[in-house]
Amino acid sequence: MTLEIIKTRRSIRKYKPTPVTAEQTQALLEAAMLAPSACNTRPWRFIAITSREMLDKLANTHPYAKMLHTAPLCIAIVALPKTQERDDNLPEGFYPQDCGAATQNILLQAEAMGLGSCWCGVHPKEATTKAIREALNIPDEEIPFCLIAIGKKDEAPKPRGKYEEDRITWIK
Numbered sequence: 001m002t003l004e005i006i007k008t009r010r011s012i013r014k015y016k017p018t019p020v021t022a023e024q025t026q027a028l029l030e031a032a033m034l035a036p037s038a039c040n041t042r043p044w045r046f047i048a049i050t051s052r053e054m055l056d057k058l059a060n061t062h063p064y065a066k067m068l069h070t071a072p073l074c075i076a077i078v079a080l081p082k083t084q085e086r087d088d089n090l091p092e093g094f095y096p097q098d099c100g101a102a103t104q105n106i107l108l109q110a111e112a113m114g115l116g117s118c119w120c121g122v123h124p125k126e127a128t129t130k131a132i133r134e135a136l137n138i139p140d141e142e143i144p145f146c147l148i149a150i151g152k153k154d155e156a157p158k159p160r161g162k163y164e165e166d167r168i169t170w171i172k
Contacts, residue, residue, distance in 0.1 A: 002108075005108055005111050005112050006108065007159055007161075008111060008159055009107055009108060009110075009111040009117075010116075010157045010158075010159065010160070011117075011118040011119065011157075012067070012116025012117060012118055012149070012151075012153050012154075012155060012157070013066075013067040013118055013149075013155065014067065014070055014153075014154040014155040015067065015070040015071045015072065015116060015149070015151030015152060015153065015154050016070075016151065016152040016153070016154045017070070017072065018072065018151065018152040019050070019072050019073075020050075020072050020073040020115065020150055020151060020152075024113060024115065025048055025073060025075075027109060027113065028075065028106050028109050028110060028113075028150065029046055029048065029075070029106075031105040031106055031108070031109035032044070032046060032075070032077070032102040032103075032105050032106045032109075033102070034105060035098065035101035035102040035104070035105045036098070036101055037091075037094070037098035037101070037102075038084060038090070038091035038094035038095075038097070038098060039084075039086075039090050039091040041083045041084045041091045041094075041098070042083065042098070043079055043080045043081060043083040043084050043091075043094075043095040043098050043099065044077055044078065044079060044080060044095075044098065044099050044102055044145075045077075045078045045080060045142070046075055046076065046077060046078070047075070047076040047078065047136055048073065048074075048075055049073065049074040049075070049076065050072060050073055054074075054135075055068045055069070055071060055072075055074055056068070056069060057135055058074060058132070058135060058136075058147060061131045061132060061135050062120055062122070062128060062131070062132060062147060063128065064120055065118075065120040065147055065149065067118050067149045068147070068149050070151070070154070071118075071149035071150060071151045072150075072151045072152075073149075073150040073151060074147050074148065074149055074150070075106060075147075075148045075150065076132070076136060076144060076145075076146070076147050076148075077099050077102060077103055077145040077146050077148070078136075078138055078142050078143065078144055078145060079095045079096070079099050079123065079142065079143040079144075079145045080095070080141075080142055080143075081093075081095050081141075081142075081143065082141060083095075095143075095145075096123065096124075096145070099145040099146070103119055103145075103146055103148060106148055106150075107119060107148070110150050114152075115150055115151060115152060115153070116150070116151060116152070116153035116154075116155075117148055117149060117150045118148070118149040119146055119148055120146060120147040120148070120149065121145075121146050122144045122145055122146050122147060123143050123144060123145045123146070129143065129144055132144040132147070
């Protein structure tokens, strides 16, 4: 079942005007918070956006997030690099991988719930990071990592990608 969800998940850029419920949003955020992170530092926080005014503002701010004009929900993932600053330096700097894992969990949970989603990267693009930081009032010590558009699908793109044996090196 999990592999089928992975195979059918696609980036959705058109949404029906059906709200995402508070319960659905909570399930998506719970999935995100269950992602693995370096030394369990959990270097993230989330901003759940349902305000049509803010969704439109983000769509106009991020050069590749126009789908937010129709999405009823956006989850912004904000990286917290300072959570990984420890005396042993073990987890330091792994927040991009950790936030990426949280993002993927949201995408897969959305698909499992019959919702569509689209991951719009913010970090490390300097101009986009600055613009989203200002739009969402994110402090300088935190990093806007990505925006995820979520909603009821109003399109059904065919699955892409495939298993490619020639991309694998086996060491036996």
